[in-house]
Amino acid sequence: MQKKKQGGKLWLAAAPLYLFTLLFVAGPLVYMVILSFQTRAEGYGVLNVFTLDNYKKILDPVYLETFGQSFRLAVTSTLIIAGIGYPFGYFMAKCSPKWKKRLMMLIMIPFWTSSLIRLYGWMIILQAKGALYQTLHFLGMDIAPLKILYSYPAVVIGMVYALLPFMMLAVYSSAEKMDWSLVEAARDLGASPVKAFLTVTLKLTMPGLLSGVILTFVPSMGLFFIADLLGGNKIVLVGNLIQDQLTRGADWPFAAALAVVLMVMTSLIIFLYRKVTHSTELEGIL
Amino acid sequence: MGEIILSLKNIKKRFGETEVLKGISLDVEQGEFITLLGSSGCGKTTTLRIIAGLEEPDQGQVILEGRDVTKLEPHKRNVNTVFQSYALFPHMDVASNVAYGLKIRKVPKTEQKKKVEDVLNLVQLGEYGKRYPSELSGGQRQRVAIARAIVNNPRVLLLDEPLGALDLQLRRQMQIELKRLQKRLGITFIYITHDQEEAINMSDRIVVMNQGIFEQMGTPDEVYNHPLTSYVARFVGSANIFHRDGKAYAIRSEHVLFSKEETYPYRGVVKEKSFAGGQLRVLMQLPDGQEITASRHGIDAQVAEGDTVCLGWEPDHAVPVRE
Numbered sequence: 001m002q003k004k005k006q007g008g009k010l011w012l013a014a015a016p017l018y019l020f021t022l023l024f025v026a027g028p029l030v031y032m033v034i035l036s037f038q039t040r041a042e043g044y045g046v047l048n049v050f051t052l053d054n055y056k057k058i059l060d061p062v063y064l065e066t067f068g069q070s071f072r073l074a075v076t077s078t079l080i081i082a083g084i085g086y087p088f089g090y091f092m093a094k095c096s097p098k099w100k101k102r103l104m105m106l107i108m109i110p111f112w113t114s115s116l117i118r119l120y121g122w123m124i125i126l127q128a129k130g131a132l133y134q135t136l137h138f139l140g141m142d143i144a145p146l147k148i149l150y151s152y153p154a155v156v157i158g159m160v161y162a163l164l165p166f167m168m169l170a171v172y173s174s175a176e177k178m179d180w181s182l183v184e185a186a187r188d189l190g191a192s193p194v195k196a197f198l199t200v201t202l203k204l205t206m207p208g209l210l211s212g213v214i215l216t217f218v219p220s221m222g223l224f225f226i227a228d229l230l231g232g233n234k235i236v237l238v239g240n241l242i243q244d245q246l247t248r249g250a251d252w253p254f255a256a257a258l259a260v261v262l263m264v265m266t267s268l269i270i271f272l273y274r275k276v277t278h279s280t281e282l283e284g285i286l
Numbered sequence: 287m288g289e290i291i292l293s294l295k296n297i298k299k300r301f302g303e304t305e306v307l308k309g310i311s312l313d314v315e316q317g318e319f320i321t322l323l324g325s326s327g328c329g330k331t332t333t334l335r336i337i338a339g340l341e342e343p344d345q346g347q348v349i350l351e352g353r354d355v356t357k358l359e360p361h362k363r364n365v366n367t368v369f370q371s372y373a374l375f376p377h378m379d380v381a382s383n384v385a386y387g388l389k390i391r392k393v394p395k396t397e398q399k400k401k402v403e404d405v406l407n408l409v410q411l412g413e414y415g416k417r418y419p420s421e422l423s424g425g426q427r428q429r430v431a432i433a434r435a436i437v438n439n440p441r442v443l444l445l446d447e448p449l450g451a452l453d454l455q456l457r458r459q460m461q462i463e464l465k466r467l468q469k470r471l472g473i474t475f476i477y478i479t480h481d482q483e484e485a486i487n488m489s490d491r492i493v494v495m496n497q498g499i500f501e502q503m504g505t506p507d508e509v510y511n512h513p514l515t516s517y518v519a520r521f522v523g524s525a526n527i528f529h530r531d532g533k534a535y536a537i538r539s540e541h542v543l544f545s546k547e548e549t550y551p552y553r554g555v556v557k558e559k560s561f562a563g564g565q566l567r568v569l570m571q572l573p574d575g576q577e578i579t580a581s582r583h584g585i586d587a588q589v590a591e592g593d594t595v596c597l598g599w600e601p602d603h604a605v606p607v608r609e
Contacts, residue, residue, distance in 0.1 A: 184340050185373035187360040189387035189438065196361075199386075203377050 036256035046252055054257035063241065063258075070237040073152075073227075074220040077159035081167045081216045084160070086209055089171025090201075093178065107165045115162060119229045122161065126154055126230070150232030158226040163219060167212035174208025175201075207277045214273050218266045238262050289316040291474050292337065292442055297346035299332055306332045308498040309346070314442070314476065319468050321477045321485040323522070324495035330478045331370075333495075334444050337476065338367045351441060361390075366435035370446040372427045374419040380406070380430050381415035387438040405437040408467070425456050432467070442474045449484065461487050482522045486510060494518045515608045526578045527607070534607050541603035542580035544570065546589060550598030554578065556589050570597055 039049040057063065092103050110118060125131040128145035136143055148154050178201065186196035202209075224239030236244075238258060245255035292314040299307040306329045314320055322330040335341040337348060339360035348356045355363055366387070375383050381402050388398045406412050409429040419427055428448060435443055448464075449457045465488045468475045479485055485492050486506040494501045494509060494517070502509055502518045513519035516527045519536030526542065528535045543550055554570035557577070561567070566582045568589065578597060589595055 179371070179373065181369055181371055181373040182375060184360075185367070185369055185375070186386070188338055188340070188365075188367045189434070190361045190390040191386075192359075192361055195390060199390075200375060 032256045035253055036260045038253045040251045040253050054253045066236050066238055066241050070221050074217050077156055077220045078213055078217045080160050081164050085164055085167030086171050089168045090175050092172050093175035107168055122158055154230040155227050155235050158230040159220045163216040166215035170212035171208045174205045178204055210273050210277055291316045293349040295347040297343045299343050306498055310500050317472050317474055319475045319490045321489040321492050322495055323485040323492050325480055328495040329498040330495050334446055334478055338365055338444055339363050364441045366438050366440040367444040368431045368435050368448045372431040374430055376419055380417050384434045384437050401437055405433045409433045424451055445477045447478050513607055519607050534609055535604040536607045537599050537604050539579045539581040541599050542578055544580050544595045544597040546595055548596050550596040552597050554595055554597050556591050556593045
């Protein structure tokens with residue numbers, strides 16, 4: 001009884017939040033969907049003529065290839081991130097509380113600086129005669145100036161760098177919750193360390209790993225500025241294409257259509273995640 | 287009985303500064319129900335973990351079926367454990383939990399199914415195969431943990447306070463069931479508890495542990511009626527320790543006689559009277575400061591707090607013990 005009364009009042013307290021969400025999240029989304037069916041005006045702006053042409057345009061091989069490239073890059077980055085981030089999160093969960101704090105600090109520090117500035121840092125490192133080249137040279141390696149910057153690998157490095165913390169935290173948060181006596185039970189029942197890891201630890205940390213995959217895969221489809229800065233104009237991702245259409249191309253409806261398709265794709269991935277893990281929240285971000 | 291199935295030889299183990307096991311030795315016979323009894327922190331769980339292979343001793347040997355397994359990894363030992371927290375796999379249903387050990391050892395599917403069915407029937411959970419651990423009560427989880435261990439037909443089953451989390455009534459029932467199960471299967475049980483009643487009810491032999499050593503080993507009768515040390519007397523029999531002429535004697539409270547008449551050799555003052563579990567307990571203090579507790583059935587006692595009384599015991603009931 002008491003609870004219900006309180007709940008009624010709490011609704012009022014939460015009202016501004018709903019209003020804010022409606023205004024600044026739902027509003028723009030609806031506008032974007034509407035926009036994607038409109039027609040581009042000569043010069044600037046849009047016409048109120050409804051059409052499916054924007055979506056048809058995406059089927060053009062040039063644009064499909066952009067989606068393809070984005071997808072490949074996202075898969076590559078996510079695999080590398082999982083390869084580094086899973087072991088890190090796993091071992092971090094096994095550390096003493098003191099070391100957990102220290103490692104958490106190391107993960108958090110980069111977030112205190114703008115990601116744009118950190119990317120410029122990577123440009124300095126990867127330049128033909130940049131910090132990496134200088135270091136290798138100093139170590140006595142006689143090598144030609146590097147050709148990493150403005151290439152596919154540079155973009156992958158940037159993606160991995162920018163999104164790795166999300167994987168680490170997601171895996172850590174589910175490994176942290178692990179009851180390690182379950183691994184002992186598995187060993188006691190005859191499982192080798194590898195078998196115990198595969199049948200127990202991996203299964204129980206799967207929600208963290210999958211949520212890490214979502215948290216890295218979804219953004220890596222759209223982080224246009226990484227491809228912009230580290231890939232020059234050689235690497236065009238969906239994010240770059242959208243930005244390009246909005247600014248230089250001034251084709252807002254097409255940009256909106258691209259964004260809608262990207263959103264549908266990522267929503268589909270999150271839907272799949274929920275289906276597989278039966279969880280409603282992403283591990284590691286809450 | 288007869289064949290020694292498991293031997294611990296002078297096992298020592300320290301964690302950092304603390305010496306948890308100070309050289310313990312034990313021979314366990316095939317089919318025996320042996321209980322390690324002691325308060326928390328006495329090293330009993332560490333002993334169990336060393337037998338299971340989850341911990342390696344600093345010194346000493348573990349001999350299982352005549353083979354030195356001291357350094358053998360846990361999955362290569364024919365020993366299974368029922369963990370205190372049960373440690374059931376939350377992502378598997380009951381049947382898969384029980385089948386885990388069989389699956390790992392690649393027992394054929396049809397045989398797996400039959401064994402799992404049999405063992406679940408044995409622990410009266412025949413209908414529960416498809417349930418998940420989170421859907422079971424504490425007592426049911428306990429049974430699953432036992433089923434998961436015994437389905438592998440281990441030579442030795444280790445049980446770490448398996449009834450610790452259950453309420454009193456269920457505990458009593460499970461004690462009887464476990465004992466029955468052990469007799470039926472003929473598996474050697476090494477059982478850990480801090481509950482002396484449980485130890486006395488179930489064990490063939492009790493090992494009383496205190497601060498990393500074995501204080502006394504023996505049948506429940508020996509340990510209860512003939513304690514060798516004051517710790518055993520206090521812990522197992524809740525006995526009084528009476529000091530006289532530099533010697534210590536254990537006297538169980540039900541053997542302490544007292545009266546307001548001058549019939550007994552010692553004089554004391556009644557400090558406290560309490561009634562619990564159908565027993566009246568009277569705490570008396572002797573002039574030299576020693577405290578002696580007497581217990582009686584019923585509440586009929588003609589003494590009150592502050593009374594001076596005489597107390598004593600039959601000479602046979604004062605058992606000399608080591609400190």
